[in-house]
Amino acid sequence: MADLLTDAEFDMFRKVIYDESGITFSATNRSILDSRLKEKLREKQLDSIEEYYRLVMSNKEEMKIMLDSVTTNLTRFFRNQPHFDALVNYVIPHVIENKKKTGDTTIKIWSAGCSTGEEPYTIAMILADVLPPPYKFQITASDISLKCLMTGQAGFYPEARITGIPQKYLDRFFIKNDRGYQVKPELMQTIKFDYHNLRNDSGARNLDVVFCRNVLIYFDEPAQKNVIDRFWNSMAPNSYLFIGHSESLFGMDTKFEFLKTDWACLYQKHS
CATH class of the missing domain: 3.40.50.150 (Vaccinia Virus protein VP39)
Known part of the structure; x- marks a missing residue:
């Protein structure tokens, strides 16, 4: 498995994440998306990003799980x-x-x-x-x-x-x-x-x-x-x-x- 997403794979996931949630991934936070997706491939025991993309696009629950995995959840009580x-x-x-x-x-x-x-x-x-x-x-x-x-x-x-x-x-x-x-x-x-x-x-x-x-x-x-x-x-x-x-x-x-x-x-x- 490649160490990083190809530009085409990055664009593919960036578009679906934006279309589904409005969340934007750019070059500056590309590494976050890369690491989260690679984690998903390990979990699902899939060999390629394309396989995971097909799974996400064909399964609404997996789409929700994927969107969950790429969000950042920093919070605390009485913040600000x-x-x-x-x-x-x-x-x-x-x-x-x-x-x-x-x-x-x-x-x-x-x-x-x-x-x-x-x-x-x-x-x-x-x-x-x-x-x-x-x-x-x-x-x-x-x-x-x-x-x-x-x-x-x-x-x-x-x-x-x-x-x-x-x-x-x-x-x-x-x-x-x-x-x-x-x-x-x-x-x-x-x-x-x-x-x-x-x-x-x-x-x-x-x-x-x-x-x-x-x-x-x-x-x-x-x-x-x-x-x-x-x-x-x-x-x-x-x-x-x-x-x-x-x-x-x-x-x-x-x-x-x-x-x-x-x-x-x-x-x-x-x-």
């Missing part, structure tokens, strides 16, 4: 704390003010590209702590990686993974055992983990807050715009969008308004 400070001090008070006008008491949140669940569990802990009655919340957590979703759904994290969680939240929301920390059922039931490819419409509507952090960087500009437009369609009037601190909608033709708070920058849908 200023976003959560803005959520508590700015977003939630404004969402509640708007809810008072309609009588709706449920705040709907989407954690898109949730990876292994640290982000939605962070949001859930914060809201369970600060949300005044009668308000409650529902979180949908989605990802293209089935493996990551299973970790999130299980709600179990080894000790090395719980770094950054305040002690009061660890005590309140986790059960410690000799292998690590298990999220308590009452917090787990506030989150629905769901497979979703951002290439497609999620079907969600009237969301109050969307988190999609450090995901857009894997898309080219047309794919980014499609994702952002779908977020707009899924969100309620006067709702809020968080993207990664290294990401920006600057220069993109979008209806979202840039919002600079005392804690962090985010985007707002007014109407």
